[in-house]
Amino acid sequence: MRIIMNGYPPLHRAASVSLALALACLMNISILPGRSQAQPFASPSAEFRASAVSPHSILADSLNFFYSSINASQFPKIVSEVKVWGNGFTPIEGLTEANFTVFEDSVLQSPIQVQEFKNDSGGVSVVMLMDVSGSMQEEIGDAKNAAITFVNLLQPLDQAALFAFYENVELKQGFTHNKQMLIDSINALTLGDGTSIYDAVMQALDLHATIAGKRAIVILSDGRDNSSAATLQETLQRADTSNIPIFTIGLGLKKKKGTQQLKDLARVSGGFFYDSPTSSELEDIYRQIAFILSSDYYVVSYNSSRCSEDGTVRKVRIEARYQGLSAQGSRQYRAPGSSATLVASTDVRPVPGKTFRLILAIPPQGNELFGMMQLQLRVKFDPTFLKIPKPLDQNIRPGTLPGSPGDYTFHFNLNETGGVLNLDFQRKTAAGPISGKGRLAEIVFMTAANTPDNTEFPFEIQLVKSANAAGCPLGLQTGHLTVRSDGMIVWPGDTNHNGTVELTDVLPLGIYWEMQGPARSGGGDQLSWAPHLAKRFPVVEATHTDADGNGRVTERDLIPIGLNWGKTTAGTVSKPALARVTHRAEGKLELLLQASQKAGVYSLNLNFSPAQTTKLAGLAFRLRVDPGLYRILSVRPGEGWPVQPLVFSKIDPKNGQLAMSLMLPAGSATVQHRGKMVNLEIQSRRQPHLSDFHFEAVGLISQSGEITEIAPDELVPVSPEAGPEDFVVLPAFPNPFNPSTQIQFFLLQKADVQIRIFNALGQEVRRFIANGYSPGWHTWNWQGRDQKHRELPGGVYLLQILVTQKDGHVFRNEQGVLLLK
Structure with a gap:
């Protein structure tokens, strides 16, 4: 099969078949200002060889189809330009709606309108980029002649500009309809060093930015870029979003690098790559490009059955039929508007017994809601622990997104038991549709007081119905939200x-x-x-x-x-109680340490002496001892409690620690008289001393729960023979002993102390006198010797202590000790 262009010499077979395949691939998108624009989508470039295949077209034996452009600027009306021709590049005329079928995303579109245009390209703006690097020396003549042929093929409404590139990029001629000026600029081209393809494309795109209507770029080069400041990736990204198809011609690149870069530029822009092994083919290639941009085309238009302005990408396929033959092509466009996402969020995490707000909004970082006239939503929630408080109209409210209150109506319906809330927004006709971002609605929820911690609260937002001014669905996505309770x-x-x-x-x-x-x-x-x-x-x-x-x-x-003894949560009103009437427990805690009937075991009692009108309900304290010397065997409440108290104790033998609390159950009689509160049984390896017992966090608890903290130095030591105002003498330790024992005593005030020791015959063998002893604990050691420091024989001895206080009070204490020999 041979393809002959009218008025031109026949092409060789490879070029002819390549041309026929290529003519079905060009994308050229017109953009009209002031509207959402159809976006270009790159189609794979067609390499012009006999083996090339265009995925966007089907070639019949004598029916050819080229889908040149698609325009969605009048959405939902979609306007496409197509070419249909037979053998010899003869345009097929007189086709009507019956000869075309249109599908959008595989859905048949009907009705369609078809208009035929002859000898009217509408005007195309073309930027020609020509490689004038030193390697073009042998081909520059053929390249100039081919470019001049292209200029002569331009239609009256077409205009062109010329850049030459080597290591630099130079604008040789700005946009002009004057073909002679362009031809003169081509003839004046001279050679230089280096190749700056990417920079040339960038400058061509900059020049095109000032031009409306159909646009194209044609590049001729014989090598790889080696001088551009711009990178390939930057250039491809710019070309991909430019709406301008780029035709690239690779001259003699079979053994040269750079072919793939030229192919990529054509691919991402929707243009074509032409492989020209020799400069003799350049003129034919330029003729092919001129034909693609020439007149005689059909405009096929329809109103999209999917009129939602959601910004989605849609594929349009147009099929032409003529005399039993058919051919087709496809293009893509992006619908105007955007597909917004309705996001649900909460102002705070749900807290048991408290309220929080569920906010439905189009977030600022997303696409805007486009052209809303009506919107119906359903919010589903789990009513187990959630409810919307009354009055409902104060807790279910629209946000600012629907517009001014007078421009729309808002209704809601709540199914409390089912956990379903329906929201209905309706813009008034006079107010028209609204677009934007922001809060759509706010809903106040109350979290049940018995909500378990970290409970999941799922919210499902469903789109029931939406419409723009044309009655079409909005581009709106809804989703789900799950939050967890806090506390x-x-x-x-x-x-x-x-x-x-x-x-x-x-x-x-x-x-x-x-x-x-x-x-x-x-x-x-x-x-x-x-x-x-x-x-x-x-x-x-x-x-x-x-x-x-x-x-x-x-x-x-x-x-x-x-x-709170005996109280239950059942039937209790879940609201904060009134403050309790508080009382303080005041009085003195006394410490009494004495030997028990068990060897090496001692009893430490905590006694309470209440102040007048005090009512004690509880006691708490901590105790530390040296675990190397003492071991706490047991602890129990004393007989001073009017009823059995609640008791908690925690003994840590390893560290010598005890924590204890005692509390009378609510409604019980309180402690109002002096008595023993706690009894501790302690094992000791030596004679114990009260100074070895370190009390902390001591508190007297009143019947209202008020705690009176007692400092450790406020604990009053007492002896079995003396009241709390007397001095204290602890049993001698060790006893029996050899070679020494010690006596520990406590003075309430400054006093003179006399210690005398008698043998079994009543004879004084040792005397110790000290005047002006200060208050506090004191220890005296006896090594079993007499007044002259001579060792005494074993036996029983009487130890007598006489204390004369500064205020004149005299105290006496006697105890027996056994010296072993």
């Missing part, structure tokens, strides 16, 4: 979270002992029987065990258990 509700004293304050609530204090987490905030009475918001501990159950809300599980968490 949990605790009831002070219900440490095991079973709804009742009872004896089993003491056990978790030991299980989660000293575990730490966020302290409760929000103020108010943290001990009152009411739901309190708490941040969860690393172990969730420990959040409930932190009954006093200080962020740490300690012995003092027994206090809310006693205060």
Whole structure:
């Protein structure tokens, strides 16, 4: 088969077939200002050889089809330009709607309109880029002649400009309709060094930026770029978004690098790459390009059945039929507008017992909502722990996106049990459609007070109906949102979270002992029987065990258990309780250390002497001892409590530590008289001294939960024989002894001390006198010797201490010791 252009010499077979294939591939998109524009999409370039295949066209034996451009500037009306011709490049005339079929994204479009235009290209602006590097010396003559032929083939409304490029890029002739000026500029071209293809393309695109209508660039080069400042990637990106097809001609590149770059420029721009092994083929190639840009074409238009202005890319395929033959081509366009995304978010994380806002908005970083006249949405949520408070019209409100309140109507419908909220926005006809970004609606939700921590709240936003001014759906995507609740509700004293304050609530204090987490905030009475918001501990159950809300599980968490004893969450109104009436417990704590009937075991008692009108309900303290000297064997409440108190104790033998709290259950009689509160049984390897017992965090607890802190130096030591105002003498230790024992005593005030030792016959063997002893603890050692430091025989000795205080009071203490020999 031979293809002959009217008025031109016949082409060789390879060039002829290449031309026929190439003519079905060009993309040329017209852009009209002031509207959303159709965007160009690069089609694979066709290399003009007999083996080239265009994916956008089908070639019949004698029917050829070229889809030259598509325009969506009048969307939903889509306008396409196509060429249909037979053998010898003879345009086929007289085709009507019956000869064409149009599909958009495989959907038949009907009706269509077809108009035929003859001898009217509409005018094309072409920039010619010519390589004048030194390697073109042998071909420059043929190249100039071919370019002049191209200029002579331009139509009356066409215009062209000329750039020459070597290591530099020079504009030889700006846009002109004057063919002679262009020819003179071509003839005047001279050779230089280097090749700057990419810079030349960039400057050609810059020149085209001032021109409207159909545009094209034609490049002739025989080598690879080696001098441009612009990179290939930058040039391809610019060409891809330019809407300008680029025709590239590679002259004699079979053994040269640079072919792929020229192909890529043609591919991304929607133009073609031509392979010209010798300069003798250049004139034929320029004739082919001129034919592609020439007159005689059909305009096929239709209104898209998918009139949504969503900014999506759509593929249009047009098929032509004539005398039993058919051919087709395809192009793509982008619909105007944009596909916006409706995003759901919350102002804060949901918190049990508190409100939060669900915000529906078109975010600023996304595409705008385009041309809205009507919008119906459905919001689905889980009503298990969520509800929308009343009055509904104050908690379901439109945002600013729908426009001024007088320009639209807003309605909603709520199914509380099903968790479904329907929203309906309707722009008034006089106000017209609206586009933009921002908040569409805000919905206030209340989170149930019994919401478990970290509960998932899914929100599903469904698009029910949308419409623009033409009644077409909006380009709007909706999605889902899942948030988790932050925090949990605790009831002070219900440490095991079973709804009742009872004896089993003491056990978790030991299980989660000293575990730490966020302290409760929000103020108010943290001990009152009411739901309190708490941040969860690393172990969730420990959040409930932190009954006093200080962020740490300690012995003092027994206090809310006693205060709220017997209370239940069932039927309790979930709102903060009124502040409790507080009372202070005041009085003195006394320490009494004495030997027990067991060898090496001693009893340490904590006694309470109340101030007038004081009502003691509880006691908490910590004790430290040297684990190398002492071992805490047991601890129990004393007989001074009117009823059995709640008791928590934690003994750490390894570190010599004890933590203890005692609390009377709510409603019990309180301590109002002096008595023993705590009894500790301690094993010692030596005679114990009160100074070895370090009390910390000592607190007297009133019946209202108020804690009176007691400093360690406020603890008053007492002896078995003396009241709290007397001095204290501890038993000698060790006893029996060899070779020495020691006596420890405590003075309340400055005093004179006399210590005398008698043998079994009543004879004084040792005397110690010290005047002006200061208050506090003192220790005296006896090595079993007499007044002259002579060793005494083994046996029983009487140790007598006589104290004369500054105020004149005299105290005496006697005890027996056994010296072993």
